[in-house]
Amino acid sequence: MARRRKQVEEHENHERWLVSYADFITLLFAFFVVMYSLSSINEGKYRVLSDSIVQAFRSLSIKDNGEQLIVPPVAMAPVVRPAPPANTQLQEAAEARRKQTAAQMHNMAEEIRRVMGALAQTGEVNVSEGAFGISIEINAALLFAPGDAALGTAAADALRAVAQVLAASVFPITIEGHTDTMPINTWRFPSNWELSAVRASTVARLFIDSGVRPDRLTAAGYADQRPVADNASEEGRRRNRRVTILLESRDAEPAPVGPSRIAPNDPIRSILPEPPPAVEAGQAPEAAPEASP
Numbered sequence: 538m539a540r541r542r543k544q545v546e547e548h549e550n551h552e553r554w555l556v557s558y559a560d561f562i563t564l565l566f567a568f569f570v571v572m573y574s575l576s577s578i579n580e581g582k583y584r585v586l587s588d589s590i591v592q593a594f595r596s597l598s599i600k601d602n603g604e605q606l607i608v609p610p611v612a613m614a615p616v617v618r619p620a621p622p623a624n625t626q627l628q629e630a631a632e633a634r635r636k637q638t639a640a641q642m643h644n645m646a647e648e649i650r651r652v653m654g655a656l657a658q659t660g661e662v663n664v665s666e667g668a669f670g671i672s673i674e675i676n677a678a679l680l681f682a683p684g685d686a687a688l689g690t691a692a693a694d695a696l697r698a699v700a701q702v703l704a705a706s707v708f709p710i711t712i713e714g715h716t717d718t719m720p721i722n723t724w725r726f727p728s729n730w731e732l733s734a735v736r737a738s739t740v741a742r743l744f745i746d747s748g749v750r751p752d753r754l755t756a757a758g759y760a761d762q763r764p765v766a767d768n769a770s771e772e773g774r775r776r777n778r779r780v781t782i783l784l785e786s787r788d789a790e791p792a793p794v795g796p797s798r799i800a801p802n803d804p805i806r807s808i809l810p811e812p813p814p815a816v817e818a819g820q821a822p823e824a825a826p827e828a829s830p
Contacts, residue, residue, distance in 0.1 A: 686726075699782070
């Protein structure tokens with residue numbers, strides 16, 4: 538009987554280490570789970586967790602020897618929020634500038650439609666707004682006689698009114714002359730290239746006389762190379778004979794304010810050539826060695 542009891546006790550002693558081993562594996566698994574969760578937490582979640590823990594400790598009370606002790610509030614370090622990146626500030630400034638430009642363009646387009654009067658309503662003058670500015674398309678029959686580049690009195694008055702609206706802005710202006718495919722061969726206009734270019738230059742010169750700065754203007758003649766309708770019909774050729782005034786709203790790059798200086802600790806200095814030695818006052822610069830014959 539004693540031997541049997543001894544065998545049972547020995548059997549129980551051999552099985553006991555498995556319990557400790559299982560506990561160790563469980564703790565090890567829990568440890569790795571906690572480590573993984575901490576490694577995958579981002580800064581925002583960590584900050585929320587930290588604030589929650591601090592808030593809980595502020596209101597925590599414990600009892601010691603029957604007396605209730607209030608844990609003093611935990612002093613929190615001030616949270617320093619990073620300033621918005623420079624790119625965000627530049628984007629906000631660019632967006633504000635874009636909205637201001639769009640509003641200014643819209644107001645000018647409405648003013649141009651008003652000064653053109655009935656012509657803008659009949660389709661002879663088309664004023665459109667786009668992503669890059671305002672386009673004013675005027676039928677050439679309203680401005681010039683066939684095969685000529687001299688402005689009529691009524692056409693000049695209408696263009697002066699448009700020029701007064703555009704003179705108040707600073708955006709670049711491109712004036713384009715277009716013709717149909719019907720050939721022309723005169724002593725003044727050997728081809729449609731000369732006719733379209735002179736018509737655009739005539740409008741540009743009137744704009745200058747009306748107060749538009751010359752450095753804002755560009756005159757270009759495209760002849761019959763950019764049609765908007767089919768030249769096979771009279772109606773299409775009539776539409777292709779036109780003058781287009783483009784007011785570009787794209788922001789130009791700011792002009793450089795001067796040469797930039799490289800900081801003394803800038804890594805770019807490691808690949809730059811050494812500057813020439815400074816020449817002291819009253820000392821002649823060292824002459825270059827003469828080349829051997």
